[in-house]
Amino acid sequence: MTQDEPDDEEGVAFSSRLFWLLIVGVALVFIGIIVLAVASVASDGGSASTGVIVFIGPFPIAFGSGPNAALLIIIGIILAVVSVALFLAMNRRRSWV
Numbered sequence: 001m002t003q004d005e006p007d008d009e010e011g012v013a014f015s016s017r018l019f020w021l022l023i024v025g026v027a028l029v030f031i032g033i034i035v036l037a038v039a040s041v042a043s044d045g046g047s048a049s050t051g052v053i054v055f056i057g058p059f060p061i062a063f064g065s066g067p068n069a070a071l072l073i074i075i076g077i078i079l080a081v082v083s084v085a086l087f088l089a090m091n092r093r094r095s096w097v
Helices: 016-042 069-096
Strands: 050-056 059-065
Touching: 050 069, 059 069
Parallel strands: none
Antiparallel strands: 050 059
16 A cells, blocks of 8 residues: 555544443443432432532632531542642643643
8 A cells, every 4th residue: 555545444532431431330320310210209309419619711600409408518629639730630641641
C-alpha cells in the first residue's frame, strides 16, 4: 500500500475493554434507577432532602430542599471541587507526555 491510497479503516480506534466499561456503566445507572424507584414505592414516607449542584461553565449553582439540604449541598460542592481538581491534574499530566 502506498501513501496515496486511503486506509480501509476509518474513524477512531475503540478498545473493546472501554466499550464493556461503557456498557457496565449504563447498566449500573439503570439498576440504580430501578432500586431508587422500588425503594420510594416501598418506603412508609418520612422526610426527604435533596441537594443539587449545577455547573454552568465555571460557575456552580447550588440549591436544595429538606432538613438536610445544607449538608447535601456541602458534600456536593466538595465532590465538585475534587472532580475539577482531578480533571486538571490528569489533563496537566497528559500534556507533559
